Amino acid sequence: METKQDIAYLEVPTAAIDIEKTTRSDGSILLRSRLPLESYPEKITERLCYWTDKNPEKTLLAQRDADGNWYRLTYAEVWKRMLSVAQYLLDSGADKDHPVVVLSGNSWQHALLALAAQHVGIPFSAISSAYSLKSKDYKKLKHCIELLTPGLVFAQDGQRYQNALNAILGDTPLVVAENAVTGAVLFDELLGVPPTKSVQQAHAALTEHTIAKILFTSGSTGMPKGVINTQGNLSCNLQQITQTYPFMSNGGLHLIDWLPWSHTFGGNHNFGLVFYNGGTLYIDEGNPTPAGTEITVKNLREIAPTVYFNVPKGFEELVVQLDRDEALCSLFFSKLKMLFFGGASLSQHVRDRLDALAMRTVGKRILISSGYGMTEACPSTMFNTRYDQLSGNLGVPVPGISAKLMPCDDAFEVRFKGPNLTPGYWRDDLQTENAFDEEGYFKSGDALKLQDVEDANQGLVFDGRITENFKLNTGTWVNVGLLRTQLMNESNGLIKDVVLTGYDQSFVGALLFLDANMRQQMTLEELPLRLIEVMTAIFKRNTGASTFIKRALIANFEPSAKRGEVTEKGSINQRAVLTQRKDWVAKIYQEPSVPEILEI
Numbered sequence: 001m002e003t004k005q006d007i008a009y010l011e012v013p014t015a016a017i018d019i020e021k022t023t024r025s026d027g028s029i030l031l032r033s034r035l036p037l038e039s040y041p042e043k044i045t046e047r048l049c050y051w052t053d054k055n056p057e058k059t060l061l062a063q064r065d066a067d068g069n070w071y072r073l074t075y076a077e078v079w080k081r082m083l084s085v086a087q088y089l090l091d092s093g094a095d096k097d098h099p100v101v102v103l104s105g106n107s108w109q110h111a112l113l114a115l116a117a118q119h120v121g122i123p124f125s126a127i128s129s130a131y132s133l134k135s136k137d138y139k140k141l142k143h144c145i146e147l148l149t150p151g152l153v154f155a156q157d158g159q160r161y162q163n164a165l166n167a168i169l170g171d172t173p174l175v176v177a178e179n180a181v182t183g184a185v186l187f188d189e190l191l192g193v194p195p196t197k198s199v200q201q202a203h204a205a206l207t208e209h210t211i212a213k214i215l216f217t218s219g220s221t222g223m224p225k226g227v228i229n230t231q232g233n234l235s236c237n238l239q240q241i242t243q244t245y246p247f248m249s250n251g252g253l254h255l256i257d258w259l260p261w262s263h264t265f266g267g268n269h270n271f272g273l274v275f276y277n278g279g280t281l282y283i284d285e286g287n288p289t290p291a292g293t294e295i296t297v298k299n300l301r302e303i304a305p306t307v308y309f310n311v312p313k314g315f316e317e318l319v320v321q322l323d324r325d326e327a328l329c330s331l332f333f334s335k336l337k338m339l340f341f342g343g344a345s346l347s348q349h350v351r352d353r354l355d356a357l358a359m360r361t362v363g364k365r366i367l368i369s370s371g372y373g374m375t376e377a378c379p380s381t382m383f384n385t386r387y388d389q390l391s392g393n394l395g396v397p398v399p400g401i402s403a404k405l406m407p408c409d410d411a412f413e414v415r416f417k418g419p420n421l422t423p424g425y426w427r428d429d430l431q432t433e434n435a436f437d438e439e440g441y442f443k444s445g446d447a448l449k450l451q452d453v454e455d456a457n458q459g460l461v462f463d464g465r466i467t468e469n470f471k472l473n474t475g476t477w478v479n480v481g482l483l484r485t486q487l488m489n490e491s492n493g494l495i496k497d498v499v500l501t502g503y504d505q506s507f508v509g510a511l512l513f514l515d516a517n518m519r520q521q522m523t524l525e526e527l528p529l530r531l532i533e534v535m536t537a538i539f540k541r542n543t544g545a546s547t548f549i550k551r552a553l554i555a556n557f558e559p560s561a562k563r564g565e566v567t568e569k570g571s572i573n574q575r576a577v578l579t580q581r582k583d584w585v586a587k588i589y590q591e592p593s594v595p596e597i598l599e600i
Helices: 046-054 075-091 108-119 139-148 162-168 187-191 197-204 231-244 264-276 290-300 312-324 326-334 348-362 429-435 480-490 516-520 526-541 574-580 582-588
Strands: 019-023 029-033 059-064 070-074 100-102 124-126 152-157 174-178 211-216 226-230 254-257 280-283 307-310 338-341 367-373 380-384 393-397 402-408 411-417 442-450 460-465 495-501 508-514 549-554
Touching: 029 393, 046 075, 046 231, 046 264, 059 075, 059 108, 070 075, 075 108, 075 187, 075 197, 100 108, 100 139, 108 124, 108 152, 108 197, 108 211, 108 264, 139 162, 139 226, 152 162, 174 187, 211 231, 211 264, 226 231, 231 264, 231 380, 254 264, 254 290, 254 307, 264 280, 264 307, 264 367, 290 312, 290 326, 307 312, 312 326, 312 338, 312 348, 326 348, 348 367, 367 393, 402 442, 411 460, 460 480, 480 495, 480 526, 495 574, 508 516, 508 582, 526 549, 549 582, 574 582
Parallel strands: 059 280, 100 124, 100 152, 124 211, 152 174, 254 280, 307 338, 338 367, 508 549
Antiparallel strands: 019 029, 029 402, 059 070, 211 226, 367 380, 380 393, 393 460, 402 411, 411 442, 442 460, 495 508
């Protein structure tokens, strides 16, 4: 039997863990790191300037061109082109009240626009491409545009985004990189604009409070909200992350990454870390689908990352490919120092497979890290850097931030305060006022609890999303996040996702989304027996009707991104599925139950 001493890890430097805990008379608990937050730039592009001076010929960005070859831009080239784009923006209709808006996905042109806008203090907003390409009524896109009142809009491909542009553009200036449409300016024209002193003057006028970005929340519980990220918010959080993982500093970060820049994980965390620390980013145009994974795998056959970021769905797809292809696996692990997941919990069976692949390839396990983040924090508030971390443990607060656990019903809502936290929402005073408590802490809506109430250094554990949790008709709360994770872990990979049901009902039910490969390996007789076995195991461990699943139904449909049931990061939107699939939910509570229902 393997013991703790037998486990060999590739050790990399991470920050010390030293958490101060204060319990207050109102039952709230304050947590903060005793490690001081080190200094960070007031302006987000200062680090880009630093690395351009220090290592001008190093590749900052790379992306495949139309012929499939890597098109590379050095730090010096990015800096020079950024200044030209910045001048164009200053001469356009964009300003502090009329942001630069991007409708399309990640690209080197997108990167230059983002950096240029932030360099001269024009707010920048990347909007999820799904709002343009997967919607028929463009409802969310129109909402975002009406809120922003943009001074300039960019789309990578004018023809591909033509319908969305027709729905929202009006008289707003349009820039496209390819397949120009009537009235559009080609992006290459921006690169030929000579920068003047006005670029320097605009940059000099920036402060840490200048708005840098407006990133939209997912809109899973309503219309998207425009989260303000200031220059100081962004710089602060990149310093907090770098302090936590110091091996990323000094040019050692080498990423290949697909995560969309319209979300904080990809756009702030990953892209930001690269130019903040003098690294290199290869833009991966894949995604966590079978077809998208083929693109990612093609890229990983050529590029060896030092850190690999992904969402759990992406890792689920990738481990299958790594297990099949020895050469791919060897290159993937050859320079790897850390695997990092975000957006949801990584199931234990995927962790185990990653461990096994690393041991088989390099003879040591790789740190699998995670944390807790949100758009309002740019995004990071906590990290788990332990090699022996427990599933669901989100780690401890980063330096410079204070976390408050506030009693809420039968749980603790986690709230945060620090220099990386947003000042509020763009043009929405009511949402801003409601987002913070009387002490200025941002209310996350998530429930966390201490892993060990006697030792805060052991970290915090996810205890459900307060806005997802619901009550049975007995008045008992159902912890959706916890029960969902238990079910997926117990199934050892057979259940890839779950939507829990039971609002105002007498028991908890579930729609089960199964792993296609594992499902095919089981007979029609074996499959229901295995699922009932999983449900029964949870029933035996837990007590009370709110802590186990009485009935479940295998979802013989794929959740639809067009209907909002799947987010851009590949995770299921619980509320959307419950709203869109009411007929499926009704089957679970039908009396007598229908034959396809699994029941314990």
